[in-house]
Amino acid sequence: GQNIDQPTEMTATEGAIVQINCTYQTSGFNGLFWYQQHAGEAPTFLSYNVLDGLEEKGRFSSFLSRSKGYSYLLLKELQMKDSASYLCAVTDSNYQLIWGAGTKLIIKP
Amino acid sequence: GAVVSQHPSWVICKSGTSVKIECRSLDFQATTMFWYRQFPKQSLMLMATSNEGSKATYEQGVEKDKFLINHASLTLSTLTVTSAHPEDSSFYICSARLAEYNEQFFGPGTRLTVL
Numbered sequence: 001g002q003n004i005d006q007p008t009e010m011t012a013t014e015g016a017i018v019q020i021n022c023t024y025q026t027s028g029f030n031g032l033f034w035y036q037q038h039a040g041e042a043p044t045f046l047s048y049n050v051l052d053g054l055e056e057k058g059r060f061s062s063f064l065s066r067s068k069g070y071s072y073l074l075l076k077e078l079q080m081k082d083s084a085s086y087l088c089a090v091t092d093s094n095y096q097l098i099w100g101a102g103t104k105l106i107i108k109p
Numbered sequence: 110g111a112v113v114s115q116h117p118s119w120v121i122c123k124s125g126t127s128v129k130i131e132c133r134s135l136d137f138q139a140t141t142m143f144w145y146r147q148f149p150k151q152s153l154m155l156m157a158t159s160n161e162g163s164k165a166t167y168e169q170g171v172e173k174d175k176f177l178i179n180h181a182s183l184t185l186s187t188l189t190v191t192s193a194h195p196e197d198s199s200f201y202i203c204s205a206r207l208a209e210y211n212e213q214f215f216g217p218g219t220r221l222t223v224l
Contacts, residue, residue, distance in 0.1 A: 031164075033212055035215075038202075040215060040220075041217070041218065042202045042215040042217050042218040043153070043202075043210050043215050044215070045213075045214070045215075048212055087152065087153070096158075097143075097155070097213065099152055099153050099155075100152065101152040103153045
């Protein structure tokens with residue numbers, strides 16, 4: 001079956017760095033997405049990785065290793081507004097998006 | 110950037126009535142639109158995938174006669190919840206995609222409460 005694993009919840013301190021991991025087992029691979037979702041709102045796109053390596057975009061970076069079926073989202077200089085759920089999603093061989101359950105990130109002052 | 114709108118943003122209805130939710134891609138033509146349902150503190154659950162001009166593909170366990178999807182144009186898809194019941198109360202989110210390799214752009218969601 002297809003499976004995406006990410007931690008249920010993480011806590012970090014304002015100004016610090018946090019890494020949210022995602023491992024996947026899917027039928028084929030056509031890219032991995034990270035989305036941010038604040039409570040009561042729809043997800044917003046953060047990043048897309050299809051090749052191995054690190055993609056940096058401001059305070060957020062996303063890494064992919066296809067051979068390991070592994071990705072992480074790195075958030076630097078954490079701000080209180082970064083408190084949200086972070087969803088990992090993989091596009092399989094049929095271009096279907098397989099969603100992880102999301103990681104709830106709690107930022108403390 | 111790509112913008113997807115949903116209407117209404119929230120709706121309260123009586124049990125047994127039908128509710129229609131619209132999803133529009135405002136500045137691009139979406140070849141595919143997706144409908145998701147999300148219960149509190151849970152992740153997104155894909156309900157169906159719709160391509161313009163063809164019948165929607167429903168996920169296992171989703172009743173196609175209860176959740177009617179129409180994708181009449183490249184910028185509009187509608188989801189009608191027929192004979193709604195309290196257990197249908199949820200956050201319904203649509204998304205649109207330009208092409209297979211593109212990311213999905215999400216609408217703001219519709220919160221449905223069935224009394």
